[in-house]
Amino acid sequence: MITIKNLHANIEDKAILKGLNLEVKAGEVHAIMGPNGAGKSTLASILAGKEDYEITEGSVSFDGEDLLEMETEDRAREGLFLAFQYPVEIPGVSNINFLRTAINEKREHLGEDPISAKDFMALVREKSKLVELDAKLASRSVNEGFSGGEKKRNEIFQMAMLEPKLAILDETDSGLDIDALRIVANGVNTLKSDNNATIVITHYQRLLDYIVPDFVHVLYDGRIVKSGPKELALELEEKGYDWIKEELVEA
Amino acid sequence: MATYTEDDLAKDLEGKEYEFGFTTDIESDKAPKGLNEDIIRFISAKKEEPEWMLEFRLDAYRTWLEMTEPEWAHVRYDKPDFQDITYYAAPKQSKKYESWDDVDPEMKETMSKLGISMEEQKRLTGVAVDFVMDSVSVATSFKAKLKELGIIFCSFSEAVQEYPELVQKYMGTVVPKQDNFYAALNSAVFTDGSFCYIPKGVRCPMELSTYFRINESGTGQFERTLVVADKGSYVSYLEGCTAPQRDENQLHAAVVELIALDDAEIKYSTVQNWFPGDKEGKGGVFNFVTKRGMCHTNSKISWTQVETGSAVTWKYPSCVLKGDNSIGEFYSVAVTNNFQQADTGTKMIHIGKNTKSTIISKGISAGQSQNSYRGLVQIHKNAENARNFSQCDSLLMTDRCGAHTFPYIECKNSTAKIEHEATTSKIGEDQIFYCLQRGIDEEKAISLIVNGYAKEVLNQLPMEFAVEAQKLLTISLEGSVG
Ligand SMILES: Nc1ncnc2c1ncn2[C@@H]1O[C@H](COP(=O)(O)OP(=O)(O)O)[C@@H](O)[C@H]1O
């Protein structure tokens, strides 16, 4: 699905990613953990195509294509989805209108006809149920006046509507109470299939009780410094990141 | 000065090749450049006007001579040379059109280039259109249907001939000819415009619409609109404006007067798309307009405007809330891009008791443009329980543009309640990135964001106009983020 090789990236001449490697295959769930400031959101933004970064080295292939050469909107249309750590508000633009535009842009890109109003509304009903999103929120302006938890649920709702190949969830768990966490996790698990993959970025183990990863990676100082099975998350929770640091110093 | 003969005129009629835009090749019946009493007599004579009309003009002209151009607006421009303007240019067509089918095909072509498909409009929406080209009304449709209801909807010139008592009774009562520099100029030299009268208790069954267009090079456009809604009547009036590209500045100085008698309601919507000048700020229309409505008891006047065009705009559609319980509304979206300058807003004059006004202004500035909101809320001594709510928002698309807000409040009655809210925001890179990440390209993203921002105002427009306005917003802001 996605192969990241030796990725180096700067922002304003400051190196943030320093040789990051990661491979995610279809059907897999990967968790990326790491302390604040390690570069997790940077990685997510670069994959999604945010322009503020300078890529100095490395390559990313997505479904066999050179991801770094693709336009931001084309990455999305080809099935890359980012659930934002801080979803933005777009006043006056209804969620419905926003999503319909997004879906039709994707369909046009794939050479398909626009979705009919009837099919679209059916889809909205089905997917909003999945994340227990109030029907009222679906017709309100994008994220405007939403609580933190509602914004996160709205991200997963959008993800469900767009059915991406690769979803990157950037700290979707932060700010969620246990019920909301369960709902979000349930949404992600339901959407999981052999044809798609998920990267879950978090720095709490908690979410991984609900979304069970196939692999856990530790991102530290711009690199994946340790990878392992789901149990690695528990170990991190117990020992903290200092343990990793010490290991690195010893090595 | 000698009067001009047909021969003199002929010299001015030589067709010109235009570099920009498109122009309709209808021989113009054009006055020589310049302004003096003879020119005014010429215009009046051309239009076969009654004596009182000529007197009104001359009186306005003499007042104008004593006046100086206003300089308080937050705009900068080279003042027009009033002796270098042609004040009368009529398409050289003597016959009047009985029906839409009679209209010159070339003129229809012009209209379709404007993106106004009359046929389409008529078919889909039943809009009655009065089309004013270089200030002379050339086609009025749906007249018969309106006539049945006693509604008068015709060119201003026709009204002067056919309904002189109505024109005389109301013209200049809301915007007196000495009101301001440009209103005085308009009163002296206006060549045409639209007139509309809705009789007592009649609800006009269709949107009445006028399209204005400046065609002839070097011409100013001075049209006048007068809408009178008699007691208990209702009318929704649409005004669209457009001009071809020219590298010179053209002057547009219109006067619009609305009169809502007791219990009447007038909804007046404008989509203004005069040529804004090129990317370097060359050319474009100077849009200096006086629009005002008079509200009698229990009446309501609502102005909605979407302003995307013109190099310089100077315009304050206002309401005089004279009657008790009357309501004034102003909904505005003003977009400026490149080197455009807009100084626009409203005046709400509360005179009667329990009068209410609402002001929603949304400015959008891009490029290096300057966008100002200027509004006055005035509560008179006897205006018990007057209410005003104002909201003025500014959206900046770049770091080089300017947004300014000048709210003035004058309150002479302590029972008044006045609320004012203002915000300024910059279009977010993060909002655009959010859209891009969902597969929506930048142009569509800007369109979504801007239309969302302007939604409260766009919602006030009649349906078919709203769609057009949305497209216009998008077009005017193409490639404008930075
Ligand atoms: N726009 C920016 N300008 C300068 N530094 C930035 C910017 N964005 C992120 N950084 C820096 O990059 C590093 C990684 O940040 P981030 O990817 O947000 O970390 P994480 O998501 O792992 O907490 C931090 O040191 C942060 O300060």
Ligand SMILES: [Mg+2]
């Ligand atoms: Mg982060």
